[in-house]
Amino acid sequence: MLATKSNSYTFQKDGVWYFSRRVPADLRQHYRTGRIAYSLRTKSIRGARVRAMSDAAKLDRHWHILRISSDDLQGKHLLVDAVQEPLAEASIDDHSFKAAVAVYLRLKDNDRPPTFEAAVRRSCGYLIDCCGMKNLHNYVQSDATKFRDYLFAKGLNGASVARIFGTVRAIINLALIEFGLSDPLAF
Numbered sequence: 001m002l003a004t005k006s007n008s009y010t011f012q013k014d015g016v017w018y019f020s021r022r023v024p025a026d027l028r029q030h031y032r033t034g035r036i037a038y039s040l041r042t043k044s045i046r047g048a049r050v051r052a053m054s055d056a057a058k059l060d061r062h063w064h065i066l067r068i069s070s071d072d073l074q075g076k077h078l079l080v081d082a083v084q085e086p087l088a089e090a091s092i093d094d095h096s097f098k099a100a101v102a103v104y105l106r107l108k109d110n111d112r113p114p115t116f117e118a119a120v121r122r123s124c125g126y127l128i129d130c131c132g133m134k135n136l137h138n139y140v141q142s143d144a145t146k147f148r149d150y151l152f153a154k155g156l157n158g159a160s161v162a163r164i165f166g167t168v169r170a171i172i173n174l175a176l177i178e179f180g181l182s183d184p185l186a187f
Helices: 025-030 045-068 097-108 114-131 141-153 158-179
Strands: 010-013 016-022 035-039
C-alpha cells in the first residue's frame, strides 16, 4: 500500500503552535532569512494545521509569482528590497516612507540591540503591506484608519497596535523634522 505524507509545517513550543517553512534556495536572495517562522497563536493542533496549510498555500502561490515576475504580495516587508535598502543615504528630494525609515535608523539605531531594527522594519512593513509605499505627505487620515483596521484584522491586541502606531509616528515625525517639512495629520 502506498502511503502519503502530509507536511503541516508546524511545531509546538510551550504549548503554542508555530508555522515554519524553509525558503527555497532559488528564492533566498529575496529574503533576509532562510526560514519563515512565526506563531500561529493557537494551542489547538487542528487550528494550527488549518492555518499552516492555508499559509503554506499562500507562500506557494507567492513563490510561484516571484519566480515568474516581480509582483508583490502580502508579506513583502520580509523581502530584502522592501524596507531593507534604506540604509543608503536618501536623496534630498526623496520624502518617501522608505527614506524616512533610512533616516530614522541612521539616527536612532546606534548601540541598540538587533531587535530594535527588526521591530522598526516589522512595523514599517505592516504599513507598506496595508497602504503601500508613498511619500510622507501622501498618507492621509483614511490610511491611518485603514492601517489600524488592518492590524486588528491580523489579530493584534490594542497594546500592540498602539506600539506599532507609536513607531510609525516616531519615524514620520523625525523624518519631517530632518526633511524640513510641515507636520501631516494622518498619524
